[in-house]
Amino acid sequence: MDEVFSEHPGTPESAVWLKGELLRIASALYPDRRPVVAREWTDPVRLRDPAPVGHRFLFLCCVGGDDRPSSPGFDDVLRAFTTEGWTAHRRSPGPPGESWATARREDFEVRVYEGSGPGLLTFTGWTPVVYTGRQLGRPWFTLSTVPGVLCDDCHGWGVCLLCEGRPYSGGSGGYGRCVCAGNNAGPGKCIECGGSGALTAKATSWVRKRYGLPDPDGTESFPQVPAERGYDSATSALIAVSERPCACGEFRCLWRNAITDADDHTLARFAGTCQGCAAPRAYAFELPRH
Ligand SMILES: [Zn+2]
Ligand SMILES: [Zn+2]
Ligand SMILES: [Zn+2]
Numbered sequence: 001m002d003e004v005f006s007e008h009p010g011t012p013e014s015a016v017w018l019k020g021e022l023l024r025i026a027s028a029l030y031p032d033r034r035p036v037v038a039r040e041w042t043d044p045v046r047l048r049d050p051a052p053v054g055h056r057f058l059f060l061c062c063v064g065g066d067d068r069p070s071s072p073g074f075d076d077v078l079r080a081f082t083t084e085g086w087t088a089h090r091r092s093p094g095p096p097g098e099s100w101a102t103a104r105r106e107d108f109e110v111r112v113y114e115g116s117g118p119g120l121l122t123f124t125g126w127t128p129v130v131y132t133g134r135q136l137g138r139p140w141f142t143l144s145t146v147p148g149v150l151c152d153d154c155h156g157w158g159v160c161l162l163c164e165g166r167p168y169s170g171g172s173g174g175y176g177r178c179v180c181a182g183n184n185a186g187p188g189k190c191i192e193c194g195g196s197g198a199l200t201a202k203a204t205s206w207v208r209k210r211y212g213l214p215d216p217d218g219t220e221s222f223p224q225v226p227a228e229r230g231y232d233s234a235t236s237a238l239i240a241v242s243e244r245p246c247a248c249g250e251f252r253c254l255w256r257n258a259i260t261d262a263d264d265h266t267l268a269r270f271a272g273t274c275q276g277c278a279a280p281r282a283y284a285f286e287l288p289r290h
Contacts (some may be wrong), residue, residue, distance in 0.1 A: 014127040015057035017261075018108055020097045024204050026063040029072050036062040036235055038122075039242040041251075043142035045129050047164075054131035056142045060242055062235045064121035064260075074099040074114055077121065088112070095221050098256060101179070108140065117259030119268075120234050124254070140197030144252045149199045149207060149278050153192035160190055169287070203210050204278045211248055211277045222258050222269045227284040234259055234268040237285040243269045250276025265289055 019037070026035035038060045044052035078088040081103040088103040097116025102109065107128035114121045126145060129138065138164075141147075141156040150156045159165030160180035165188035178190075180191055189195035192203070199207065205215055231237040238255065245251045253272040260267045266287040274281055 012057070012127070012130045014108070014130060018057070018127050019059055019127050020060060021084070021108075022061050022110065022123050025084055026061060026123065028078060028205065029080055030064055031109070033064070036239070038062050038235070038239045039163040041144070043126075043144050043170050043252075045131075045139060045142055049163045054129045055121065056126050056129045058124065058126045058144050058146075059125040061125070062120055062238055063123055074101070074112075077101075077112060077114070078103070078234065081110070086110070095256070097258070111254070112255075113256070115257030115259060117257075119257040120238060122255075143250075144274060146198045146275060148273070149180075149204055149275060151190060151193035151197055151199055151203075154190035154197060156197040157271065158190055158195040158197040163188065165189070197277075208278050211279065213279050216273075216280050219257075222271045223280060223282040225282045225284050227267060227286045229286050231285050232288060234266075234285070234287060237268050237283075237287070238270065241283050245275040246276060246279055246281055248264075248274060248277040248279065250274055252276065253281055261289070262286070 008228070019040070023035050023037070027191045040057070040059050043056040043058065045054045046052050059176065074090075078090065078101055081088045086103040086105040088101050090099070094100050094125060095116070098119075099114045101112040102110055104110075109126055111124040112121075113124070126142075129136070129142065139156040140158045141150060143150055143156075146156060151158075156163055156247045157165075160178060163180060164177035166178075180188060190197070193200060208215060209233075233239065234257065238257065243251070250273040254275070255270050255272045258269045260269075265290050268287055269282070270284075271280070271282045275277070
């Protein structure tokens with residue numbers, strides 16, 4: 001599960017290109033500040049067999065935050081992407097004080113996010129899936145890119161993996177209808193998720209129950225948790241957070257952040273939903289004020 005892609009044999013050109021591109025855009029926004037790659041990892045992509053048929057390569061870059069000279073503003077961040085040939089779409093409405101957007105270029109995608117406070121500006125970028133053998137199409141989602149939890153039946157493909165989405169199963173003569181064809185979801189679609197690639201709300205609730213977790217009440221976007229010390233910047237705190245696994249073992253989580261001033265320190269809070277078990281996750285850090 002925990003795969004570090006710099007150790008991945010044969011890091012593909014697409015991953016090298018994307019990393020360089022993100023760091024270049026970040027450096028142009030903050031010429032005085034070195035962008036930091038907080039974490040790099042891969043998402044294995046499966047069909048029916050447990051062995052992956054390909055991988056997607058991902059980066060989490062910390063671009064701005066911590067005593068930056070001045071914030072370029074979220075619109076300027078998006079302009080930096082469009083100038084480089086990306087198509088950027090601001091997502092709205094975000095939670096108050098937070099901004100996020102999606103930037104696309106061919107099959108590359110970046111989630112651009114700024115926390116409240118103003119908080120950290122992060123880029124989460126991913127490559128198209130790189131297949132090792134048979135070149136397949138594009139799954140709807142992989143483990144890190146799914147909003148919620150990946151469907152455990154189709155692994156994000158949205159299609160029935162018995163017939164791989166074909167109306168007839170082929171195999172013995174080509175006229176046998178697959179079991180998925182009789183389902184309301186229609187021929188070829190994954191029965192479990194209805195073709196979305198992500199677990200339905202009901203299925204997600206079952207996953208939480210399996211892990212003994214309550215459903216979130218949705219009142220507090222940054223839950224109160226005891227603040228930790230020992231980190232000197234929000235960036236170093238995010239690097240630590242991105243390495244920590246959930247109780248279920250999964251580390252993948254789309255981290256949001258909020259930075260506020262307290263009496264004699266800065267409070268950095270991080271929150272997200274685990275992409276393995278849908279548990280709410282939260283950390284808080286007391287940072288020295290600069
Ligand atoms: Zn599914
Ligand atoms: Zn089928
Ligand atoms: Zn989890």
